[in-house]
Amino acid sequence: MKKIVIALSVMALLTSCVSKKKYTDLEARNKETQDLLNTATVKLNSCLEEKAGLMARVDGLKEHNQTLITTSKDMTILTTKGAQSIEKxxxxxxEKDLKISRMQDALTKKDSVTLALVTSLKSSVGISDPDIEINVEKGVVFISIADKLLFKTGSYDVTDKAKGVLAxxxxxxxxxxxxxxxxxGHTDNVPLNGSGVLLDNWDLSVKRSTSIIRVLTNQLGVKPEQLIAAGRSSYIPLVANDSAENRARNRRTRIVVLPKIDQFYEMIEKEMKKQKQ
Known part of the structure; x- marks a missing residue:
């Protein structure tokens, strides 16, 4: 996530393009994984239905053999044929239980990682603060921090209060x-006057993102390679920008926590191949 103006503006435009492309790639990868999850879920349901059918068959065979035992005075054990059928x-x-277990492990692995992350975040960030929201959408964790905790109006300088939250x-x-x-970085739809360093809300949202990243890397020891800068301007509002209260809600910074899904993706793919064999 990187963008800025003139010497900073040119860098901001380049950074915005790169961040938008990477963000689009991540969304595409997330959609691909979600599609695999949906396919795996269908397969899982099919296995469960087959298991139910087999259980019904076993029950039927047991009843049949019980009938034979009761009607044949000298029969004290199941017929060989019936016993073999039950065994098969x-x-x-x-076999179905094993496949179901493997698929359930694959389907729950990412949820377990996400749940652990959310629990860790909520306990450490202080979720009781109404201006900090942590939620999960499609397996991705989002931390949304209200604008008033991070910046002064129209500014991209991180406040001292924000540094405590970011720590x-x-x-x-x-x-x-x-x-x-x-x-x-997200803004409301009130246009800037275009004077000074900031040209518009695109500039403001990107500058706020890079300002937070500088605090995380320069002051709080986060590895730069873990971070992506992005500015979304006013184009993804939470609510309509039709009141001062709603505009305040839309002015926010959202930190998207992205677990590496390569191992999870490979696990699903491997299980899908097994089902086709």
Whole structure:
């Protein structure tokens, strides 16, 4: 996530393009993984249905053999044929259980990682603050921090109060070296006057993102390679910009925590190949 003006403006435009491309790639990769999850879920449901059918078959075979036992006075054990049928059915159930277990492990792995991350964030960032929200969307963790905690109106200088909040976020990021974080600046739709360094809300959103990244890297020890700068201007509002209160809600910085999904992706892909065999 990088962008700025004139010497800073040219860099901001270049950084914005790079960040937008990387963000688009991440969204595409996330959609691809979600599609695989959906496919795996369909397969899982199919396996569960097959298991239920096999269990019904076993119950039927048991009832049949019980009938034979009751009607034949000298029969004290199951017929060889019936016993073999039950044995084969039980073996099939065991195979289905194994496949179901593997797929459930794959489907829950990412959720477990995400849940652990959210729990860690909520305990360390101080979720009781109404101006800090942590939520999960499609397996991705989002930390949204209200504008008033980070910057003064129209400014991109990080306040001292914000540094305390960012220090807690940095601790969590530093504890997760395999994660990446996208820092998104969001504004309301009130246009800037175009004077000075900032030309418009695009500039302001990008400058706020890079300002936060500088605090995280220069003061709080976060590795630069874990961070992505992005400015979204006013184009992804939470609510309509039709009141002072709503505009305040839309002025925010969102930190998107992105776990590396390569291992999860490979696990799903491997299980899908097994199902086709």
């Amino acid at each position: 059915a039980l073996e099939s159930i065991k 807690k976020v940095a601790k969590v990021v530093n504890d997760k070296p395999d994660f990446e974080c996208m820092v998104e």
